[in-house]
Amino acid sequence: EPEVTQTPSHQVTQMGQEVILRCVPISNHLYFYWYRQILGQKVEFLVSFYNNEISEKSEIFDDQFSVERPDGSNFTLKIRSTKLEDSAMYFCASRGAGAYGSNQPQHFGDGTRLSIL
Amino acid sequence: SQKIEQNSEALNIQEGKTATLTCNYTNYSPAYLQWYRQDPGRGPVFLLLIRENEKEKRKERLKVTFDTTLKQSLFHITASQPADSATYLCALGQDTDKLIFGTGTRLQVFP
Secondary structure, three states: OOEEEEEEEEEEEEOOOEEEEEEEEEOOOEEEEEEEEOOOOEEEEEEEOOOOEEEEOOOOOOOOOEEEEOOOOOOOEOOOOOOOOOOEEEEEEOOOOOOOOOOOOOEEOOEEEEEOO | EEEEEEEOEEEEOOOOOOOEEEEEEEEEOEEEEEEEEEEEOOEEEEEEEEOOOOOOOEOOOEEEEEOOOOOOEEEEEEOOOOHHOEEEEEEEEOOOOOOEEEEEEEEEOOO
C-alpha cells in the first residue's frame, strides 16, 4: 500500500540553525500538509499546500517557516532559525483529489522527531 | 473557543469486549470527522471518515457514528483484541482542509 515517507526520522539541531524536513507524499496525491505534535500534546495543523501554493497556515507557521515542492515528488518544511520550542514531532500528510469534506482522507507519514539543543 | 474533547485519557477493557470511544466538540460545525489510530513514535493511521450528513459508517470491526445535534461522535471496536491497544484520535474538518485533532484516548485491551 502506498505510504508517505519522511526523512530523517530524527534530527538534532543547535538553536538558531536552519533545518529542512523532507517528505515524499503518496505519488498521485495533490494536497499536502505539515502538522506537528509536541510530546504529550495533540497533533496541530501547520500548513496546507496545493498547486504550488500555500492554501492555509496556522498561527504557528510564522515567517521562520516555509514549505516547498522542489520537484514532482518531494515536499519540504524549512525552519530558518530554530528555537527550543520548535522541538516536536513533525508529520507530513497528503490526500488525493476531491473537494473538502470528500471521502479522501489525509494519510500521514511516521514523522521526523526534531530536537533543538 | 473551539474545543474537542475525547473521553478519559485511558480506557482499559478486556479482550473480546466492545470498546467505545467518544469525541465531543463545542463551538464548531464540522463538515466531516476522521478517526485515526496512533502507536507510540508513529504517525496517525487513518481508520474511518464520516461526513455530517451520514449517521454511521462501518469497516470490519469498526463503527463510527456522528450526531451533529449532540455534537458527538462515537467510535466502536467490537471483539477487541490486544493488538487494538493504541491511542485513537478524532479529527474534525470544516470547509477548509485543515484537521483539528482531539487529545486522543489511549485504549488498552488486556487478555
